[in-house]
Amino acid sequence: MLNLKNPDLLRKHAYINGQWIDSDSGETLDVINPASGETVATIASCGADETRRAIEGANEAWPEWRDLTVKERAKILRDWYNLIVDNADDLAKILTAEQGKPLAEARTEILYGANYLEWFAEEAKRAYGDVIAPPSKDKRIVVIKQPVGVTASITPWNFPSAMIARKVAPALAAGCTFVAKPASETPLSALAMAVLAEQAGVPKGVFSVVVGKSSRAIGKEMTTNPLVRKFTFTGSTAVGKQLQAQCAETIKKTSMELGGNAPFIVFDDADIDEAVKGAIVCKYRNAGQTCVCANRILVQESVFDVFAEKFSAAVNALKLGNGMEEGVDVGPMINPGAVNDVRALVEDAISKGAKNLNEGGPSELGECFYTPTVVSGVDDTMKLFREEIFGPIAPLYKFSSEEEAIQIANDTEFGLASYFYARDIGRIWRVAEGLEYGMVGINEGIISNEMAPFGGIKQSGTGREGSKYGIDDYLEIKYLCMGGI
Numbered sequence: 234m235l236n237l238k239n240p241d242l243l244r245k246h247a248y249i250n251g252q253w254i255d256s257d258s259g260e261t262l263d264v265i266n267p268a269s270g271e272t273v274a275t276i277a278s279c280g281a282d283e284t285r286r287a288i289e290g291a292n293e294a295w296p297e298w299r300d301l302t303v304k305e306r307a308k309i310l311r312d313w314y315n316l317i318v319d320n321a322d323d324l325a326k327i328l329t330a331e332q333g334k335p336l337a338e339a340r341t342e343i344l345y346g347a348n349y350l351e352w353f354a355e356e357a358k359r360a361y362g363d364v365i366a367p368p369s370k371d372k373r374i375v376v377i378k379q380p381v382g383v384t385a386s387i388t389p390w391n392f393p394s395a396m397i398a399r400k401v402a403p404a405l406a407a408g409c410t411f412v413a414k415p416a417s418e419t420p421l422s423a424l425a426m427a428v429l430a431e432q433a434g435v436p437k438g439v440f441s442v443v444v445g446k447s448s449r450a451i452g453k454e455m456t457t458n459p460l461v462r463k464f465t466f467t468g469s470t471a472v473g474k475q476l477q478a479q480c481a482e483t484i485k486k487t488s489m490e491l492g493g494n495a496p497f498i499v500f501d502d503a504d505i506d507e508a509v510k511g512a513i514v515c516k517y518r519n520a521g522q523t524c525v526c527a528n529r530i531l532v533q534e535s536v537f538d539v540f541a542e543k544f545s546a547a548v549n550a551l552k553l554g555n556g557m558e559e560g561v562d563v564g565p566m567i568n569p570g571a572v573n574d575v576r577a578l579v580e581d582a583i584s585k586g587a588k589n590l591n592e593g594g595p596s597e598l599g600e601c602f603y604t605p606t607v608v609s610g611v612d613d614t615m616k617l618f619r620e621e622i623f624g625p626i627a628p629l630y631k632f633s634s635e636e637e638a639i640q641i642a643n644d645t646e647f648g649l650a651s652y653f654y655a656r657d658i659g660r661i662w663r664v665a666e667g668l669e670y671g672m673v674g675i676n677e678g679i680i681s682n683e684m685a686p687f688g689g690i691k692q693s694g695t696g697r698e699g700s701k702y703g704i705d706d707y708l709e710i711k712y713l714c715m716g717g718i
């Protein structure tokens with residue numbers, strides 16, 4: 234059905250301790266193509282017992298993996314990177330089939346995720362320690378870095394490949410072992426990554442993939458098993474809070490990449506055409522289902538009409554359709570429930586006086602399709618302002634002053650990504666420093682790359698992924714104090 238060059242990449246079993254297994258119970262789950270409603274694959278649905286075995290296997294595999302040299306680990310990561318790049322077309326087809334995003338976006342995600350493997354294969358060699366001036370002549374002080382240990386990970390359906398790669402790369406580079414639970418909506422990309430990990434020489438138990446309908450049961454095992462020393466999560470803030478609380482009992486190191494509510498501010502000194510282009514990609518990438526999508530578009534009143542007109546025209550030019558088809562810009566949402574959620578947000582705004590500028594809404598293309606929509610006349614009494622939309626809805630707000638824009642932008646419990654378009658250098662510095670977010674795009678709508686620290690503040694999470702900082706979450710600092718010198 235997918236016409237893969239390498240059909241071996243499409244797996245229907247969980248990958249635990251180097252074995253491809255059915256679930257203990259024999260239970261299965263169906264992976265549904267959101268564009269067509271067809272079943273892409275029926276795969277093993279595992280639970281707590283299989284998760285426990287994966288964690289125990291990761292613990293057994295850890296000493297040998299930890300004791301490889303960084304160059305030996307780096308070579309395996311680089312071989313994995315090369316295999317992913319060589320299989321990018323097939324991996325993109327699998328990703329689009331299970332998640333829905335257009336094939337070009339899926340291929341971009343595959344390569345984006347692979348770039349973390351390449352990056353951290355090199356970063357592992359730079360996990361430097363310290364030699365510190367001693368407090369007395371008879372002492373010497375040294376600091377060394379060592380891997381944290383067994384890591385467990387839970388990731389979302391919106392980037393089923395890159396979100397795992399962004400975590401497993403620093404973990405394995407640092408010398409940790411890794412048990413992944415992908416979203417049950419989109420497990421096939423993670424299993425395909427495991428096929429290539431095996432081929433790259435990642436030893437048994439170092440990387441396992443557990444998939445199951447009951448994310449709660451799997452998550453409970455991951456967050457409470459004392460062998461797990463690090464838990465990393467990407468997903469909603471609500472679930473992140475719950476999982477972080479579950480980790481408290483065993484004081485695990487945690488990193489949380491959670492929800493967002495990104496402001497996208499267009500000032501009167503912006504290049505309006507560039508701002509429109511930036512807003513389009515920032516809002517409608519992955520049908521708006523990313524944590525860093527523009528969630529509130531704030532436009533200074535003197536340029537509001539010209540921006541709204543140009544932006545709406547660009548939105549109406551977007552092609553909605555099956556991500557496998559050429560020329561499609563926006564694919565389906567992940568499931569019918571997601572469509573209902575965004576429809577309710579639009580209806581709430583309209584009921585409070587907002588206007589659906591381009592009459593966007595559910596599409597006849599299918600129950601997971603929602604046409605890219607622009608809503609104007611939005612204010613902070615509407616759910617669209619407060620909640621993470623996670624769909625193809627662009628709410629436009631008008632503001633008057635720079636101070637007001639910053640105040641509106643910061644009026645949220647989230648602090649992940651933010652964006653603004655301006656050209657005055659004084660304004661750029663004032664606004665960049667005034668926005669309470671982990672990341673700021675300045676005259677740029679797409680800011681994610683493996684070389685930069687991805688992460689948020691406030692209730693958007695803790696920790697950073699990518700960049701020279703990304704490996705720190707997987708290393709412990711050990712202080713050696715030598716006396717009797």
Ligand SMILES: NC(=O)C1=CN([C@@H]2O[C@H](COP(=O)(O)OP(=O)(O)OC[C@H]3O[C@@H](n4cnc5c(N)ncnc54)[C@H](O)[C@@H]3O)[C@@H](O)[C@H]2O)C=CC1
Pocket residue numbers: 387388389390391392414415416417448449450451452453467468469470472473475476489490491492493523524621623649693694
């Ligand atoms: N900060 C970031 O980098 C990202 C944040 N997100 C956020 O994730 C949300 C959308 O993704 P969803 O998959 O719907 O989020 P979600 O939080 O519902 O699910 C994320 C993952 O957690 C699992 N999960 C859900 N409830 C669980 C529980 N009680 N115990 C254990 N595991 C559980 C799911 O199976 C999935 O694998 C949005 O809020 C979005 O902002 C998504 C991607 C990136």
Ligand SMILES: O=C(O)[C@H](O)CS(=O)(=O)O
Pocket residue numbers: 391392395396522523524525681687
């Ligand atoms: O899941 C997400 O929203 C990703 O973190 C967004 S990005 O890293 O692909 O920009």
